[in-house]
Amino acid sequence: MKKIVIIGGGAAGAKAASKVKRLNPNNQVELYARTNEIAYSLCGLPYFIEGSVKKIDDLIIRTPEEFEKNGISIFLNHEAQKIIPEKNCILINDNHIFYDELILALGAYVDLPNVENVNAKNIFSLRSLESGTLVKQKMQQSSSVLIVGAGYIAIELIEAFTKNGINVTLLEKNTRIASDFDNDFSSHIQKMIDYKTKGHLKCHFNEHVIKFNVDENYNFVSATCESGNEFFADFCVLATGAKPNVLIAKESGIKIGITGAIEVDSKMRTNYSNIFACGDCAQKYCIITRQPTYIGLGTIANKEGRVAAINADGVGYENFDGVLKSTITRFYDWTISKTGLTMQEAQNHAKNINLEPICSSITKNDKAGYMPNVNKMTIKIVADKRSGEILGAQGIGWSGNITQRINTITSALKSRLTVEQLLHLDLAYSPPFSSSIDPILTACYQLKEMMKK
């Protein structure tokens, strides 16, 4: 029997608490959360704003009462102030809490631009259920919105807002939308988004906000950019990405990795053997490059929370082997998705891990050409010319047709399959689901030809 303290009630913390209690009901488990919200799905917020999810409470996976019923003590509105590893102690709301094992699930915070009036009223970011409710309320009284950022949350918000009749202006300091995809894919995505939003979206790139302008009540009015351009809207949402929440860890001597997140080993252990970190505050390792990397995603947080719990309990053990940074985003009835390295990333890594990246981009019917509702889909596969190893894939297409391809590659990446091995993959085929030679295989045929040269 151990006392296991968990800091943070997001996906990772909630999972860790449940798991560690289930592993041994004698474990004394305490979970401390900074706010009064725990175990909720942040990923669901765009669908609440859009209207698919009717009540904000639907996004609560488990209530504090349910945790308590399972014997887990929940402390809401408790802010961790200081960790004292030498004493196995953490200062929370000015009380010293002792632990045998500590699991840090500190989450991430929105990387707010450091500019004037960024905290004005009607400027929102999405890191809590409460913020989702506020954005939805504001949307319902508005006709226009400014989104700052152009990643997948921005894309999900474009859908949510335009479906609700709101005109969207998007400001992005980068040169293109979805810049975690390759350049050519950004173009595909941009075209698809423009087509679907039919003039209700204006995207402005190379626009770096330097100041938000407010009225006498400190209400957001407009954003001024470096270019001198000023953009007006009823309200503003900052979708400027997330940064790992590591401050109290750092101040306590817990090692921070080169990505700015808490360094962990494969057991999710920090440099203190009884302090674990998991979820958005913890550094990730890329399965392909074997390099540290960072991404904040609920599905990874969940897995890491489970692994941290098993190792904190300590009867068994579990390794977390790393991530592929797989993402998927719905946009109306279209889907964009990626896994592993983009061509750009592969080229960036080319020198330090000895890659010779090649890629093939295939646009092809997503089902047999004679079927109704046949659509074009594009899949791009990146490989290493020398070894033939598949390095990553990006896909855009209608509805579920992309998930099946990207997750097939996810599994191939995990086992370092080569172009040659993937070439004859016996993918399930039937006219409603694929052409008889799947786009993945067509891309591999093309990659094989490239390897010859």
Added chain:
Amino acid sequence: MKKIVIIGGGAAGAKAASKVKRLNPNNQVELYARTNEIAYSLCGLPYFIEGSVKKIDDLIIRTPEEFEKNGISIFLNHEAQKIIPEKNCILINDNHIFYDELILALGAYVDLPNVENVNAKNIFSLRSLESGTLVKQKMQQSSSVLIVGAGYIAIELIEAFTKNGINVTLLEKNTRIASDFDNDFSSHIQKMIDYKTKGHLKCHFNEHVIKFNVDENYNFVSATCESGNEFFADFCVLATGAKPNVLIAKESGIKIGITGAIEVDSKMRTNYSNIFACGDCAQKYCIITRQPTYIGLGTIANKEGRVAAINADGVGYENFDGVLKSTITRFYDWTISKTGLTMQEAQNHAKNINLEPICSSITKNDKAGYMPNVNKMTIKIVADKRSGEILGAQGIGWSGNITQRINTITSALKSRLTVEQLLHLDLAYSPPFSSSIDPILTACYQLKEMMKK
């Protein structure tokens, strides 16, 4: 430059002809087909009968004229009578045709029950575009049909017929529907089919047809079974499975494998080094068991035709490494799919390839529980307890949600991933596409627990 003769114009033959010409435009390529139909999609027939595919000609992938334009000589209504390997010669329509390389793409035939009046009028099977047209015409004048067989073509035909208001009686000698799935999955499939067809389908199992009854014009009237039961309908479709077409190969000393199909090596070569076989007439090899097996599928035929062509051309080479017998079937807005071994198959192989099969069947939401249109899906994963190696998977669920899971496993099977390796697979996650812990991973967690015991 070589003279390459291809016998058969289905998926494998058409692919082989095109590929061998593309590899070297100087190759003299002749394709001989028994009927006047070549390069068509048999898999599309149920969707033509159903009505999704409007014209039967939409199922033609390439016309004889298009082949001819590419320099491939097409001979329709030419029946191969005898192969004389010693002379590199084949007798076709009483003419001796000489070849440097011969590619046999003889296809398969419907395994008609050997019973009285099986050739009566209004008893159909689906092996040609013409048969598709006839079945559709007959359906449009009818109100009831008897389907003999209960595999995936039968299931696709149930959809086609019931959507057109036809009452279907299904007769199957086996004890259950879709008997290539495990017992428990057959039950899932039966429930789903009964639910969707709302009383317009009656399935009778353990019914072995011993006689078809006809009227004075030799029109089909009813089927009498061993049980003594007699089943009436306006017409009958035999979906009793396919057998490899090997007669002329066998008579010419080409080796037939234990599955009854032509034995081939990884180059798709028969026991004669310049005679290749591909598609439904050729034996397959299971990637998992490494044993000979048989399945007739367009997507495999396509791959094998390509490999046979490359090796017949002989400048390069290519190996075909085998199949996973992956299949997928749409039924209304549901999908059933499988890849690799079922639990039953794994148990059957347990002794000869030293398996200790375990399985986990997970029924779970196919997307985040708070999303609209959330449906339950069931996935069953089979693994080897000793090595942890994944052996196969079966899935049933709504629309595209099954393809993404089964093809993920397909890729895992190819690389012999273990439960442990699949456990943390970084599958692309977003609320419209998955729960944050994908059903695949939940099944793996469960398998891991089983492995401990």
